[in-house]
Amino acid sequence: MLSHVERHLVERIGWLRAAVLGANDGIISTASLMVGVASASTSSDEVIVAGVAGLVAGAMSMAAGEYVSVSSQSDTERADLDRERRELELQPELELSELAKIYEGRGVEPALARTVAAQLMARDALAAHARDELGITDTATARPVQAALTSAATFSVGAVLPLLVALVTPAQWASSSIPAASLLFLAVLGAASAKAGGADVLKPTARVVFWGALAMATTGLVGALIGRAV
Known part of the structure; x- marks a missing residue:
């Protein structure tokens, strides 16, 4: 008997979002900072x-920000699960009816919906309610440490790229070589992330390049104005 295993692109959303956000922010913020100084x-x-200061500060900021925000999400999920666990202990029949109503709302006939709800609750009542009532699944569960480490690591990878350009480029060319190379890196990143997510390549690539160019141009202008004033 042949088995059919499907792999869905939506399963990549969690790590793909963190990786793209971190690398994208690493390139844009570090390159913009270096362009402003140049x-x-x-x-x-x-x-x-x-560039080095921007890399270290940005990586720590990303890690701290992701950890705090995802920890808040995790606390909320835990509180919801604790409340659901108490409700299952105190009023199992009401919870059974509640789960059956959810399946009815999705188009299942009332009798069958109640049967399905009863069977799922007999196997793991909390898991059934977490998934279908609260929307909490294994793939969507908040993982603060994982999110923090992923964001810090991908930010550092992105930030290293413009830093390497500065190391091999003469100082007088830095204000043009760093943004040019960084926009190329952003385009590659945008195309790769779109491809990994199964989306159209052109729009995400154009979007990330546009905002990256705007950030670097703005920072460069501010840096030039301050440089003349001081």
């Missing part, structure tokens, strides 16, 4: 120091 100074040392 526009205000002719010293390559200052540009590189700014």
Whole structure:
């Protein structure tokens, strides 16, 4: 008997979002910072120091931000599960009817919906209610540490790219070579993430390149203005 195992692209959303967000932010924020410094100074040392500082600060900020936000989501999920567990202990019949109503709302006949609900609750009542009532599944469960480490690591990978460009480029070219190379990196990242997510390549790539160019142009302009003023 042949078995049919389907792999859905939606299963990649969690790690793909964190990876793309981290790398994208790493490229844009670090490159923008370095362009701003390069526009205000002719010293390559200052540009590189700014890039390294941006990498470290950004990676820590991403890790802390992801950990705090995902931890809040995890706390909410845990509270909902605790409340559902108490309700299952105190009023199992009402919870059975509630689950059956959910299946009825999806088009299942009332008698069959109640049978399905009873069978699922007999196997694992909390898991059935977590999935179908609360929308909590294994693939969507909040994982704070994983999110923090992923964001920090991918941010660092993205931030290293413009930093490497600065290391091999003469100081007088930094204000043009860093944004040009960074936009190329962003385009590759946008296309790769769209491909991994099964989406159209052109729109996500154009979107990330546009916002990256805007961020670097704005920071470069501010850096040039400050450089003239001080």
